[in-house]
Amino acid sequence: MTIHSHAPKGSVVDHQWAPVQELWFDDGTLILKAENSLFKIYGGFLAARSSVFRDMLAFPPPAEGNPMHDGCHIVTVYDSAADMALFLKAVFDSSFFEPPPTPTELHVVEGILRLSLKYDVQYLRRRALQHLLSTFPTSLQDWKQRDNKRTIPPVDNTPFVAFRAAREFDLDFLLPSILYCMSSHPFEKTLDHALWRDGQIELPWPDKRLCIIGRQKILMYQSQTALGMTKVSSVPVEGCTGESCTTTRLRCAEILNGWDIAGLLDYFEDNENVYAPDFCSVCRNAFEDMCNSTSQTLWNELPAMFDLPKWEALEKLKTSALEG
Incomplete structure (x- = not known):
């Protein structure tokens, strides 16, 4: 994360930069820029929840050479605007991303988990993990209650997105139930791709091989x-x-x-x-x-079928992730 080092020509704010109205507080003290989106928020409030922002904001930006708007420096962050919007909504609106049993959506969980890890916002990270565990549990008893307790709706191809998230964030304790769910889908989704929102998810070959062999064992x-x-x-x-x-x-x-x-x-x-x-x-x-x-x-036997550690080891990983 750095202060933008080059002011736009002819203006302190590029005409292509678009303020995000629901995250634009008139009395805010800091403007974040993600891609071409601008978020005017309260720096102190964000710093109180994020150790990364706290450390960054402890050093005032140089007086010159940085674009400003409404008396606030513009700080560039190298995240997607969609993820940043979800993350900031969760920080500034306590009702937007509540813990289970309040329902949510998988793309919301994924975006918030990504930035809560990056910016060290522990309570949001734990909430995201709790939502994932409500849908992809680590015990058969919880699996049997899954339809009543899951907070992520059963949208088609959900397990493929969850698998992508588990790989990105090293959440191996989620993988057995995720991979079982993937094995309940048509084989072509694993072999080719699965559709999700406006794109598609294609597994790298090592993961395809893992899924194919594990599915065969099931x-x-x-x-x-x-x-x-x-x-x-x-x-x-x-x-x-x-x-x-x-x-x-x-x-x-x-x-x-x-x-x-x-x-x-x-x-x-x-x-x-x-x-x-x-x-x-x-x-x-x-x-x-x-x-x-x-x-x-x-x-x-599910973990062994997918070349994963035993459930006991995965439970320890889960406990560590929720407490960390």
Whole structure:
């Protein structure tokens, strides 16, 4: 971050520089310039929340050689105007980026996380991580409650954006659940690209390879689980009172074995219409127990499937990130 060193010719402010009205306070003390956008804000307020800005603003800019407007020096920051707008909104408007369970959007989380890390605003960084964890948790129990607790809406291709953020910010503890979600999308998105807002996300080859191999391991485990269902079907469940329980279990196995996407973690919840009408209560409970057991095993193995550290190590990384 530096003071702009060359005043625009003929004017202290270039005609292409556009003030951002919602972040332009008439009595502000500092103007930040990101790309061609200008933000007139309160320097002291920002410095109180950001150690980076505090250190920078502790040294007054030279009296000459820097553009000014409304009696304020213009400080150039080398961030996108979109990220800077989100970051400053979060700093100056306490209602804009609240912690969970208040909902938000992924592009907001990504932009605020990027600049809260860069400018050392700890409370915003923690909030951003909490929002990501609400959607990409580190325990199966939280995964099962995800649809009710997530603060980031399930917009199409969300996991691909989250993967990009996890890589950029070294958030490995988010990767197992993110990669599982990516494996539940059509394979072409991993191989080619996924659309997001006005652009697309294409993974570098090492990450494509990681995703492809991990996805294959998930599908193999699902096939093994389906085979286990068929084997169980050959032995009547003790206390079974239904006439169609065996064929229902076989139908569930056939559906699971035919998938080319990840889906086992939510299989019991998402396929109730398949088994609910035709299982007796005893077999339904037995089927639920089996699904819970196989889901837990898959969850335990997810990090290894994607060449990541064990969950215990990832939990330590998560704790460190939230406390840091």
